[in-house]
Amino acid sequence: MKNHFTGAAVLALIAGAVAADTADKRIALSNNYAGNSWRQAMLSTFQETADQAVADGIVAAADAYTTSENQPTEQAAQIQNMILQGYDAIVLNAASPTALNGAVKEACDAGLVVVSFDGIVTEPCAWRIAVDFAAMGKEEIDYLATRLPDGGNLLEIRGLAGVFVDDEISKGIHAGVAEHDKFDIVGSVHGDWAQDVAQKAVAGILPSLPEVVGVATQGGDGYGVAQAFAAAGRDTPLIVLGNRQDELKWWAEQRDANGYETLSLSIAPGVASLAFWVSQQILDGKEVPKDLTVPFLKITQADLDATLASTPEGSVANTVYTLEDAQAVIEAAE
Amino acid sequence: MNRYRILLPVVSLAVLLGLTFWMQPRAMSYFGVNLLFNLAVPIALATVAQMFIIMVNDIDLSIGAFVSLAACVTATWLNDAPLIGLLAMAALILAYAGMGAVIHALELPAIVVTLGMSFVWGGLALFLLPTPGGAAPEWLRAIMKVKPPLVPMAVVAALLIAGVTHLLVIRAGLGTVLRGVGGNPRALTRAGWNVMQLKALAYAGAGLFGVLAGMALVGLTTAADANIALRYTLLSIAGVILGGGEFTGGKVSPVGAVIGALTLTLAASFLSFMRLSPDWQIGAQGAILILVLTARLIFARRGETT
Incomplete structure (x- = not known):
């Protein structure tokens, strides 16, 4: 019986290694503001990417949280709640580059991976996906x-x-x-x-x-x-x-x-999906430099019709980053 | 009636805490309780500050901006040059006392003066720290991160704040006189007290706790931001009222105010654990407040009829 059990565990491990080592990991998005078209597009892109990743068995859960008010104290509490909720990584668009440092440090000390993007944080234990x-x-x-x-x-x-x-x-x-x-x-x-x-x-x-x-x-x-x-x-x-x-x-x-x-x-609001994949790569054990740079989304004469067709009225042109894009960004930073 | 006044905040906190533990068992630990409540410590201090003002029948709409300014002073001057930092803090407390004296002497409405001053504090904070940054003094960081045996820092701090302010405001003779300013200032004048001095003293008390709130906040966040505590204005007023205080008559409870602050902090976490959409969260927070106040009104009515 015991042998049988170990065999199953090894099998599961092998299967896991093929799919992803992060199949049991949970990722949360901490967001401070949702009141404009850019942030709305950002949230929907994150949800889209996250839902697909969960469906594919790459991560166990990926949930988005937005604070009810755009205040650093609210977001610090939100991050501390995420530690309690047992998430393995936090993808963070911060209300303040410094005022969340205490909460981010708590998260790092509790073993969480924190990846900040767009609104980045200065706490050294967090990763930053910044825009040049x-x-x-x-x-x-x-x-x-x-x-x-x-x-x-x-x-x-x-x-x-x-x-x-x-x-x-x-x-x-x-x-x-x-x-x-x-x-x-x-x-x-x-x-x-x-x-x-x-x-x-x-x-x-x-x-x-x-x-x-x-x-x-x-x-x-x-x-x-x-x-x-x-x-x-x-x-x-x-x-x-x-x-x-x-x-x-x-x-x-x-x-x-x-x-x-x-x-x-x-900058494409889809940078949230890039941050998601970067956090997944870190959870997967990859060595990732702490400072990464987001590529811009450039539209030339040739892509105009396609981009215009895919951009909802009143919104911003967007792109959804894939795992491969994230790996390319990580490689570029090394 | 007096017994109900403190019973209700205690019961609301206990119910909310029970629900939170039931929903998130991980929170039921030394580490968890500290995470749930450590950000409530500066809110509790700001609530006590607000209580000092409400005690003398005024209301302070500048406490959030003031705590932000104190946080900026802590993260810059108090860290780089402790002496200048301490002097600046003392000046801030004096400014608050002066504000109280002016409000009384010129018979100005406190709501207008404090609203105006909130822009002054905000401007000074921006002047001091135009871009977010600064650093918390090491000793302050150490205090806020201390891990006492058995009971987490947040709980010890809450007990300490409640205990000290209870002694100051309820037990001490001067505290009783200060509450009298809210109750019946004319009687105090007839008894030979200088009400302007008393009011200045109450405002100085608020300034002191406001400064402490800013320091505690920076100890937790490790850096400051000129807008870091703007939410505290409304939270502190709600905390005082939730804790059994009333806007008039000098009826306040320091223990209740601290419990009110803890309850409000916990309510926000509870709603977040419930995965309630942020659009509904503010409304739900308001609903919790109304629920508690309704309960209080019912108890108060019953207290009157019996």
Whole structure:
């Protein structure tokens, strides 16, 4: 009887090794906010990936939790509850980079794997999947340089003042302009990542500007910029867009009307699925560096129709990361 | 009536605790109880701070921002230059006392003054720590992580806070006089007390416990954020009322306030264990509050008729 039992256990072990060593592991998503289209897309992507992984027997459970209020103290309590609920890993989009450190340390000490993404935490025991926003800003200028070899005047649309992301993207844009010295930033306004704010701000500054050949945006503001230029009766410049559905739709319309060509780039909310797979890899015993970088989601002229078709109205272009994507990101960081 | 006043918070906490243990047996351990309640320690301190204000018939809408500021001071000055940090804390407590004196002298509504001051505290906190960060002093971290034998830190701290404030507010003579400020300030004036000084003292008490709340919070989180404790304003008011306090008449219970804070913290965890959608959680928290208050009203009515 005992032999029989051991045999079964060994068999189960072998089977487990083939499927995944994480079949009995449970992963939780700790999220601090669900009030915009990006976060909604993030939550649904996580759920989709997690449900499939559970169905495939890769993990035992993967549940998403969102705090009822966007406060670090609430989220710290949520993380401590997850320790009590016996999860093996926490995938975390944090309300504060520092105020959750105590709770994250408790989780690490209790043997949990903590992977933070988007809103990352500074506690050294956690993994971070960060976004290189400066590189994103620089890439916009690099693209403009390939399209406009003669250079010219640029308009910069910034995000919400005082937010770290806005500073980083702007730094990248200015670094790009320093490198491609044929460009000149002749104006800079805050569009707050919102179409209506951007439209008003651009309409206000346009009369004072010379001819503008290109616009570097931060996402969420491109459509408003285009509207402001049209309302002022100016030629539409080359606007680098930010993956919002209304921006893509406008781009497709312009392309059909006059062959408009541009580039769109931003962070996909599907980064939650990347974080999920990274945590699964760590649970699986893989050596994973503590700091990883998320690739941007870039949309070129060729993918426009396909992306627009798959993006719900009012939402953001998204991509679901797979296990292979996660492995590639881990390898790139090593 | 007085016996019911403290009985009800105790019963609500016990019922909620029982349900939580039943749903999540893992929580029924030294480690589990500490995880459930350690974040309640700063909330309990903030609730006691709020109690000092409600005791003198006022209400403090700035305590959340104040605790955030104290947390920022703890994570920056108190860590880098302890002396300056201590002086800053003392200045904060003095500022609170001054706020109480001004509210009394100019007969301003406390609700307006404290709401205004909340922006001052918030601004100072942002000035001190424009981006989240800082570090908790080692000794503070050690205190909040201490593992006493048999009973976890969170429970010891709750007992300590309840015990000390009970002695201060209920047993000590000065505490009785302070409660009198809420009960009948005119009588106190006739008896020769300076009500402005007393009110300043009550506010200083609130400032002291607010500062302690900020320190305890940073000891737990290891770093601060200018918005770290904004939730505490409403939590602390709810905690005082849940614990048997009343908005008027100087009727407060320090032990009840601490229990109220623990109950509110536990309610949030309980709802999370129930896997209730976050859209419903705030509503459910409110429902628990209304339930307890209804029970209190029923007991109070019965107390009057018999």
